[in-house]
Amino acid sequence: MKKFIVMGSGAAFAFAMSAVLGTGIAAADDYAGMTYADASSAASDAGESVVVAARVGDKVSQDECLVTRSQSTPFTSAVDGAAVDGVQFYLNCNGGVASETKPGNSLASPAGREAKAAEEEAAAAEQKELEAVSTPDE
Numbered sequence: 763m764k765k766f767i768v769m770g771s772g773a774a775f776a777f778a779m780s781a782v783l784g785t786g787i788a789a790a791d792d793y794a795g796m797t798y799a800d801a802s803s804a805a806s807d808a809g810e811s812v813v814v815a816a817r818v819g820d821k822v823s824q825d826e827c828l829v830t831r832s833q834s835t836p837f838t839s840a841v842d843g844a845a846v847d848g849v850q851f852y853l854n855c856n857g858g859v860a861s862e863t864k865p866g867n868s869l870a871s872p873a874g875r876e877a878k879a880a881e882e883e884a885a886a887a888e889q890k891e892l893e894a895v896s897t898p899d900e
Contacts, residue, residue, distance in 0.1 A: 770785050791815065791831055792804070793805065793829045793849070794832065795829065795873065796829050797827065798814075798824055798825055798827045801829045801832070810895050811848035813851070814849060814851045814852070814853060815852055817855055818853065818854050818856065819854060820855055821858070821864070821865065822855050826855075826857065827853040827854060828854045832840065832850060834848070835850055841884045858881070859877045860874070
């Protein structure tokens with residue numbers, strides 16, 4: 763019985779230590795969801811150098827690509843061994859909303875919903891402009 767209590771308390775201690783030491787702090791990604799132009803400008807203003815780590819798609823210019831995630835550069839300078847202050851961007855350059863014939867963002871994603879809303883707004887504005895031109899003044 764004594765052996766059982768010692769083993770049980772040791773397991774409980776190990777579990778408690780893993781709970782205390784094993785939990786990390788999640789950090790929010792300040793650049794995710796921004797266009798590359800806005801994110802790189804913000805990173806430069808913060809004194810960080812910008813590196814494009816990966817790019818998916820080629821439907822929009824690089825400035826219009828969405829940053830899907832970012833991370834601090836894990837590099838050190840080859841010259842003096844100092845840590846490099848920088849950020850790596852992972853870009854989605856598909857643009858717009860996906861359809862049967864073209865790649866893009868899913869309507870289930872925030873970026874896809876925003877793109878769809880922008881497309882619908884532009885179409886409504888174009889329709890209104892056409893109606894104003896084709897309808898004679900009364």
